[in-house]
Amino acid sequence: MESNGKQYHIQLERGDVGKYVLLPGDPGRCEPISRLFDNPKHVATNREYVTYTGTLDGVPVSVTSTGIGCPSAAIALEELVRCGADTFIRVGTSGHIQKDIRSGELAIISAAIRDEGTSRHYMPIEFPAIADIDVVLALQAAAKKTGAVHRTGITQSKDSFYGQHEPERMGVAKDLLERWKAWEIGGALCSEMEASALFVIASMLRVRAGGVMMVHAKEPMPPLDILLETAVQGLRELIAADKAAGRSVTL
Amino acid sequence: MKQYHTQTELGEVGRYVLMPGDPGRVPLIAARLENAVHIATNREYVTYTGWLEGEKVSVTSTGIGCPSSAIAVEELYRSGADTFIRVGTSGSLQPGTKSNDLAVVTGAIRHEGTSSHYMPIEFPAVCDLEIVQAMRSAVERLGVRYQVGISHSKDSFYGEVEPERSANSEQLKDLWRAWQIGGAICSEMEISTICIVSSILRARAGGIMAMHGEGEFGPLDGLIVAAVESVRDLIKMDKAKAA
Numbered sequence: 111m112e113s114n115g116k117q118y119h120i121q122l123e124r125g126d127v128g129k130y131v132l133l134p135g136d137p138g139r140c141e142p143i144s145r146l147f148d149n150p151k152h153v154a155t156n157r158e159y160v161t162y163t164g165t166l167d168g169v170p171v172s173v174t175s176t177g178i179g180c181p182s183a184a185i186a187l188e189e190l191v192r193c194g195a196d197t198f199i200r201v202g203t204s205g206h207i208q209k210d211i212r213s214g215e216l217a218i219i220s221a222a223i224r225d226e227g228t229s230r231h232y233m234p235i236e237f238p239a240i241a242d243i244d245v246v247l248a249l250q251a252a253a254k255k256t257g258a259v260h261r262t263g264i265t266q267s268k269d270s271f272y273g274q275h276e277p278e279r280m281g282v283a284k285d286l287l288e289r290w291k292a293w294e295i296g297g298a299l300c301s302e303m304e305a306s307a308l309f310v311i312a313s314m315l316r317v318r319a320g321g322v323m324m325v326h327a328k329e330p331m332p333p334l335d336i337l338l339e340t341a342v343q344g345l346r347e348l349i350a351a352d353k354a355a356g357r358s359v360t361l
Numbered sequence: 362m363k364q365y366h367t368q369t370e371l372g373e374v375g376r377y378v379l380m381p382g383d384p385g386r387v388p389l390i391a392a393r394l395e396n397a398v399h400i401a402t403n404r405e406y407v408t409y410t411g412w413l414e415g416e417k418v419s420v421t422s423t424g425i426g427c428p429s430s431a432i433a434v435e436e437l438y439r440s441g442a443d444t445f446i447r448v449g450t451s452g453s454l455q456p457g458t459k460s461n462d463l464a465v466v467t468g469a470i471r472h473e474g475t476s477s478h479y480m481p482i483e484f485p486a487v488c489d490l491e492i493v494q495a496m497r498s499a500v501e502r503l504g505v506r507y508q509v510g511i512s513h514s515k516d517s518f519y520g521e522v523e524p525e526r527s528a529n530s531e532q533l534k535d536l537w538r539a540w541q542i543g544g545a546i547c548s549e550m551e552i553s554t555i556c557i558v559s560s561i562l563r564a565r566a567g568g569i570m571a572m573h574g575e576g577e578f579g580p581l582d583g584l585i586v587a588a589v590e591s592v593r594d595l596i597k598m599d600k601a602k603a604a
Contacts, residue, residue, distance in 0.1 A: 221468060221487035233543050234536060238468040238485040238511060243493055262490060264560075289481060296480050296560050313511070313544045 117189035128170030180228035180307035200321035222306035245320030252343035267306030364436035375417030427475035427554035458574030469553035492567030514553035
């Protein structure tokens with residue numbers, strides 16, 4: 111669906127974005143992230159979708175907010191792919207599941223629990239939500255360079271923020287508590303609200319997606335700087351690896 | 362104390378275990394290890410243990426299907442193993458696949474009953490990243506044809522190869538189309554459960570498969586060499602990390 115030649119929701123067209131896109135949830139984080147690019151320019155704002163495009167090592171890169179939740183994140187991904195983007199890093203904050211994680215640690219996401227409704231509109235529930243291995247490796251290399259404390263693993267992608275934080279209030283309290291325990295037993299690191307749909311849709315569209323989250327545990331959250339720096343360095347690592355492999359880095 | 366089904370005990374298996382489905386393939390794989398000896402045979406579980414790069418490496422068959430594979434992982438873990446690498450044959454889902462092309466598996470579709478006894482269905486069956494890296498480096502070095510991606514782990518062989526015979530044939534065909542759309546590369550019967558059980562045990566799981574595709578399916582030597590070389594690369598990676 112298009113309006114005036116632009117994608118319906120994100121209000122972008124081919125040429126507006128690079129192949130490499132960072133995906134924060136919060137529209138307010140796009141401008142600060144764009145300042146880590148060279149020559150950043152605001153491209154579009156519509157609903158919760160804010161986009162800036164700049165360059166890294168001379169290669170066009172973008173940042174587009176997804177809004178909260180898989181429904182709006184799915185739209186962002188679909189429409190960005192139609193604008194030519196093919197490599198995505200979700201960047202944002204998350205809650206902790208493993209009890210030994212401390213606030214400020216980064217979780218590099220290898221796969222996601224599909225505890226949400228959107229990805230079922232794309233693929234049966236048995237299908238795994240898996241991050242692209244090259245994006246994961248790039249983020250691991252990036253975290254080493256930025257010096258971020260990090261680990262790699264699974265995230266829970268949920269539809270209800272308050273269902274996680276105040277489960278006892280809910281009509282399905284017992285179910286929510288039991289499932290949280292299951293995710294803990296399974297080794298999931300963190301909990302956020304977009305990765306699973308991004309990964310399933312990326313599989314279908316044959317594009318690459320991954321994610322890096324700062325985890326909020328018991329302690330107060332530190333500033334997000336090292337998260338944003340790591341995500342941007344992740345794009346640099348991907349661009350360098352793609353160049354080395356002879357893969358085109360521009361549209 | 363010997364484990365109930367695999368009849369192995371602590372010390373008899375290595376940290377690394379190659380897991381074919383077919384017990385008949387265990388000695389063929391073990392022959393590629395150094396100084397491999399037969400450890401146990403019980404039911405569909407045959408175990409040999411040998412060496413690679415100075416590390417103890419075992420081969421244990423799982424039998425066909427997730428129920429017997431879950432038992433193998435559980436009991437091998439209790440015998441000292443923590444790295445499980447499935448090696449076997451599979452169907453293919455993507456066009457252009459030629460017979461004996463290798464599939465390096467990154468994760469699996471949980472189209473089976475066993476893994477739901479361990480974790481809710483929303484939880485992903487994901488392979489260990491280091492194993493995937495080791496496999497990729499091994500197949501690149503060997504210069505063989507390969508794909509990297511998701512495996513379909515199913516409970517019914519004939520439901521896949523002859524779906525029209527099943528009462529729910531339309532559903533099976535619709536799902537097969539879904540897995541193709543999703544980009545799954547191969548179809549076999551064990552990896553999803555091996556991954557899920559490994560997640561719970563905080564162990565590592567992976568899989569490398571020889572796919573049936575266009576043309577005659579040939580001998581499995583290429584698959585077995587790639588699997589053994591993958592373990593070799595993984596051992597080197599683990600040693601470098603520990604150093």
